[in-house]
Amino acid sequence: VESPSSLILLFGATGDLAKRKLYPSLYNLYIKGQLSDRFAVVGVARRLKNDAELREWVKDSILTYGESENEKDINAFTSHFYYQSHDVTDSASYKQLKTLVDRLDKEYELGGNRIFYLAMSPEFFGTVAEHLKEDGLTDTNGFKRLVIEKPFGHDLQSAIKLNNQIRKAFDEDEIYRIDHYLGKEMVQNIEVIRFSNAIFEPLWNNRYISNIQITSSETLGVEERANYYDKSGAIRDMVQNHMMQMVTLLAMEPPIKLTTDEIRSEKVKVLRALRPVDKKNIHDYFVRGQYGKGQINGKEVVGYRQEMNVPEDSNTETYFAGKLLIDNFRWAGVPFYVRTGKRMAAKSTKIVIQFKDIPMNLYFKTGSNLKPNLLVIHIQPDEGITLHLNVKKAGQGIVTTPIKLKYSTKGVDGMNTPEAYEKLLYDCLRGDATNFTHWDEVALSWQFVDEISAVWENEPAVFPNYPAGSMGPKEADLLLEKDGFSWWSII
Ligand code: NAD
Numbered sequence: 001v002e003s004p005s006s007l008i009l010l011f012g013a014t015g016d017l018a019k020r021k022l023y024p025s026l027y028n029l030y031i032k033g034q035l036s037d038r039f040a041v042v043g044v045a046r047r048l049k050n051d052a053e054l055r056e057w058v059k060d061s062i063l064t065y066g067e068s069e070n071e072k073d074i075n076a077f078t079s080h081f082y083y084q085s086h087d088v089t090d091s092a093s094y095k096q097l098k099t100l101v102d103r104l105d106k107e108y109e110l111g112g113n114r115i116f117y118l119a120m121s122p123e124f125f126g127t128v129a130e131h132l133k134e135d136g137l138t139d140t141n142g143f144k145r146l147v148i149e150k151p152f153g154h155d156l157q158s159a160i161k162l163n164n165q166i167r168k169a170f171d172e173d174e175i176y177r178i179d180h181y182l183g184k185e186m187v188q189n190i191e192v193i194r195f196s197n198a199i200f201e202p203l204w205n206n207r208y209i210s211n212i213q214i215t216s217s218e219t220l221g222v223e224e225r226a227n228y229y230d231k232s233g234a235i236r237d238m239v240q241n242h243m244m245q246m247v248t249l250l251a252m253e254p255p256i257k258l259t260t261d262e263i264r265s266e267k268v269k270v271l272r273a274l275r276p277v278d279k280k281n282i283h284d285y286f287v288r289g290q291y292g293k294g295q296i297n298g299k300e301v302v303g304y305r306q307e308m309n310v311p312e313d314s315n316t317e318t319y320f321a322g323k324l325l326i327d328n329f330r331w332a333g334v335p336f337y338v339r340t341g342k343r344m345a346a347k348s349t350k351i352v353i354q355f356k357d358i359p360m361n362l363y364f365k366t367g368s369n370l371k372p373n374l375l376v377i378h379i380q381p382d383e384g385i386t387l388h389l390n391v392k393k394a395g396q397g398i399v400t401t402p403i404k405l406k407y408s409t410k411g412v413d414g415m416n417t418p419e420a421y422e423k424l425l426y427d428c429l430r431g432d433a434t435n436f437t438h439w440d441e442v443a444l445s446w447q448f449v450d451e452i453s454a455v456w457e458n459e460p461a462v463f464p465n466y467p468a469g470s471m472g473p474k475e476a477d478l479l480l481e482k483d484g485f486s487w488w489s490i491i
Contacts, residue, residue, distance in 0.1 A: 013043025
């Protein structure tokens with residue numbers, strides 16, 4: 001279905017995100033007929049000179065990161081792009097921008113519909129939003145929407161400040177806070193797996209599930225992002241947003257309807273039920289790590305403190321593991337173990353739901369070692385689910401053997417599922433905010449992680465405590481062993 005006509009005003013048009021994700025995603029929508037022909041994009045940045053340069057830039061992005069090499073289509077697509085050199089702190093620039101936007105609105109018959117996409121350094125988010133209002137860009141007869149990238153604040157306090165700034169110009173339902181994990185095929189599938197299968201939902205509680213494990217591991221180190229990352233660390237970069245979002249989708253009650261408000265309100269309830277961090281016992285629940293030197297795919301790599309732009313005494317965690325408890329009827333007593341880190345042994349995001357053992361093992365005399373039933377949801381790079389069961393080993397006697405039933409989305413359609421950004425852009429164009437984070441979710445997750453950061457930032461850690469290429473520090477294994485569990489291998 002074609003989305004409504006709209007102008008997209010993209011701040012940060014020459015940035016890494018625009019180049020790798022946004023242009024190829026928009027182009028895919030265009031090719032699939034999901035973008036109205038009446039669309040125009042105004043790219044705002046500093047380093048280019050004119051429309052022609054931006055169009056080249058966009059074309060190059062599609063040829064490099066996209067799936068098409070059809071020059072005719074690409075040229076037709078890029079003809080909708082306009083460039084504005086712009087300093088985001090200068091009012092005069094916004095006035096020029098308004099003139100251009102008003103002109104394109106008429107030329108393309110956009111009906112005043114406007115999407116403002118902030119894909120630039122977060123320090124400017126608030127300033128830009130304020131200027132958009134003050135300088136009249138949000139004065140329009142059509143819809144106006146603000147798409148805002150992560151990070152949304154540095155902690156609760158700064159997030160509140162930012163939120164107040166953007167709320168001056170946009171209502172809550174006009175704000176689309178990006179968490180690109182919510183655009184991923186298998187993250188969106190969590191809800192469907194749970195609520196469309198009679199065999200899961202009745203078991204989806206503390207009577208039948210023993211624990212849930214969420215792992216998001218990277219093999220990359222900090223790369224060129226140290227200036228940002230060293231002030232953020234794994235807890236702000238990954239846990240406050242992506243990991244907590246996955247927890248809410250796994251734990252929420254069935255919404256009464258599949259509407260944005262109903263789904264979001266169920267997710268918020270999960271965050272409200274999270275057991276607050278007890279600062280005194282923080283080490284019993286949370287583990288931090290920082291990588292030292294080691295090997296990734298057989299290649300020597302340096303430790304975090306030796307990376308470019310990282311202070312040599314940095315106390316920043318590149319690894320997080322935690323045990324989250326949700327104090328409600330459904331989940332009382334079921335730990336949600338969450339871990340994420342850089343320079344780990346594999347690049348993988350996976351959720352493992354471990355079911356409780358059956359009451360007794362009838363087969364132990366035959367030497368059978370029953371394995372727990374697991375439902376594994378593969379988020380990336382594999383996409384699909386695996387169900388681990390026990391069956392009879394073929395042949396004489398009654399000996400059990402574990403098997404896996406596997407479903408892979410990539411195999412089924414023989415093509416890649418759409419990029420997260422493609423789905424999220426399409427949702428935003430159609431005004432569907434379900435897969436974006438509501439302010440209440442942002443605030444509650446900051447409140448939770450701030451308690452942990454407050455302790456960690458005032459206690460120097462013994463870093464490095466895991467070698468690059470490993471699955472993290474020993475303490476993360478102990479976290480589960482204390483409870484009689486262990487991490488299911490993701491490799
Ligand atoms: P970047 O540094 O590559 O790009 C910044 C862009 O902002 C450039 O186009 C630059 O010209 C423009 N800009 C900077 N200062 C400006 C000013 N004063 N006036 C006008 N324009 C100015 O950043 P990025 O990696 O593309 O990230 C953009 C946003 O997206 C950030 O919030 C980031 O956290 C988020 N994000 C990025 C990625 C990614 O993969 N790069 C992933 C997730 C989220």
